[in-house]
Amino acid sequence: MRILVTGGAGYIGSVVAARLVEAGHDVVVLDDLSTGHRTAVPGGCAFVEGGVREHAAAVLAGGIDAVLHFAAKSLVAESVARPELYWSGNTGASLALLEAMRAAGVGRIVFSSTAAVYGEPDSAPIREDAPVRPATPYGASKAAIDTALAEHARMHGLGAVSLRYFNVAGAYAGRGERHTTETHLIPIVLQVASGERGHVAVNGTDYPTADGTCVRDYIHVADLADAHLLALEHCTPGEHQVFNLGNGAGFSVREVIDTCREVTGHPIPQVDGARRPGDPAVLVAASDLARSRLGWIPRRPGLHGIIADAWAFHTASAAVGGPAA
Numbered sequence: 001m002r003i004l005v006t007g008g009a010g011y012i013g014s015v016v017a018a019r020l021v022e023a024g025h026d027v028v029v030l031d032d033l034s035t036g037h038r039t040a041v042p043g044g045c046a047f048v049e050g051g052v053r054e055h056a057a058a059v060l061a062g063g064i065d066a067v068l069h070f071a072a073k074s075l076v077a078e079s080v081a082r083p084e085l086y087w088s089g090n091t092g093a094s095l096a097l098l099e100a101m102r103a104a105g106v107g108r109i110v111f112s113s114t115a116a117v118y119g120e121p122d123s124a125p126i127r128e129d130a131p132v133r134p135a136t137p138y139g140a141s142k143a144a145i146d147t148a149l150a151e152h153a154r155m156h157g158l159g160a161v162s163l164r165y166f167n168v169a170g171a172y173a174g175r176g177e178r179h180t181t182e183t184h185l186i187p188i189v190l191q192v193a194s195g196e197r198g199h200v201a202v203n204g205t206d207y208p209t210a211d212g213t214c215v216r217d218y219i220h221v222a223d224l225a226d227a228h229l230l231a232l233e234h235c236t237p238g239e240h241q242v243f244n245l246g247n248g249a250g251f252s253v254r255e256v257i258d259t260c261r262e263v264t265g266h267p268i269p270q271v272d273g274a275r276r277p278g279d280p281a282v283l284v285a286a287s288d289l290a291r292s293r294l295g296w297i298p299r300r301p302g303l304h305g306i307i308a309d310a311w312a313f314h315t316a317s318a319a320v321g322g323p324a325a
């Protein structure tokens with residue numbers, strides 16, 4: 001297939017683009033390089049630099065069978081401070097992409113949705129039929145796109161899949177997480193281990209969890225990529241399908257830091273701090289639907305292995321100097 005990958009210079013988009021090329025697909029990456037890196041785009045992909053709104057129509061007119069839509073803004077705190085950026089950059093740009101797809105007759109899309117659409121869930125693990133009630137503009141901007149996909153499927157025959165990611169980590173084929181503005185736990189802890197930061201702040205120790213810190217479900221980026229390739233094959237005209245992607249096991253912030261100590265051999269100083277606004281106590285996925293409908297089998301579910309891959313990427317990219325993806 002000839003596939004448009006928006007955001008294919010970013011962390012997750014570049015890993016999925018690499019897997020698509022390995023699987024023999026013809027890939028066009030569209031990315032404005034606002035947070036991604038040109039060097040992360042896999043060899044063998046065509047590359048168009050620019051925004052979805054401005055350039056998607058021209059790329060689609062060149063003949064595209066399916067779209068994988070990763071390009072998005074994804075800083076939760078920024079979304080609270082500047083919601084307009086998320087309504088425009090996420091929801092608005094995605095609506096423009098859907099219109100361009102309709103005009104060009106492109107009928108398949110796999111979309112990067114998020115666990116953030118569930119807000120503070122009533123129970124764990126979270127199934128796809130749990131109430132959608134996002135607690136932040138980031139989650140709301142993604143939930144709105146999920147709704148638009150459902151309606152485009154119903155009224156226009158689109159075949160759409162929303163993949164709701166839980167906490168993605170790890171690295172694949174020299175592509176990993178290293179943002180200019182880093183907010184995610186594992187890369188921050190690894191920056192402490194490599195001496196780029198002095199300590200990690202634990203965001204809240206009074207949550208109703210076993211050790212008082214937040215619990216998350218970590219998924220390896222390569223397993224996440226596998227789910228995208230399967231979702232692409234399962235796009236069905238007129239249907240919007242939704243799948244949660246996680247391993248179904250929760251790890252607390254303290255457990256993640258301890259595992260980073262084991263992997264890196266570094267003491268990793270930590271300082272207990274206040275809660276970060278908007279953080280749910282526990283986010284763990286029920287991914288049975290992805291397993292049964294897509295035939296998805298996570299091959300790297302262990303936290304130790306996920307962190308070991310992230311650490312290998314971190315030390316390699318620090319050695320060559322500067323951010324990768």
Ligand code: UFG
Pocket residue numbers: 074076114115116138166167168183184185186188200201202203204214215216253276279280283
């Ligand atoms: N944390 C710390 N210290 C840090 C960084 C993070 O204690 O320096 C904590 C957070 O407060 C949270 C946990 O580690 O309790 C995980 O935080 P991340 O930022 O790594 O990930 P989130 O769970 O906040 O974010 C993920 C996705 C988002 C999505 C969100 C849904 O990365 O895109 O889940 O809540 F919006």
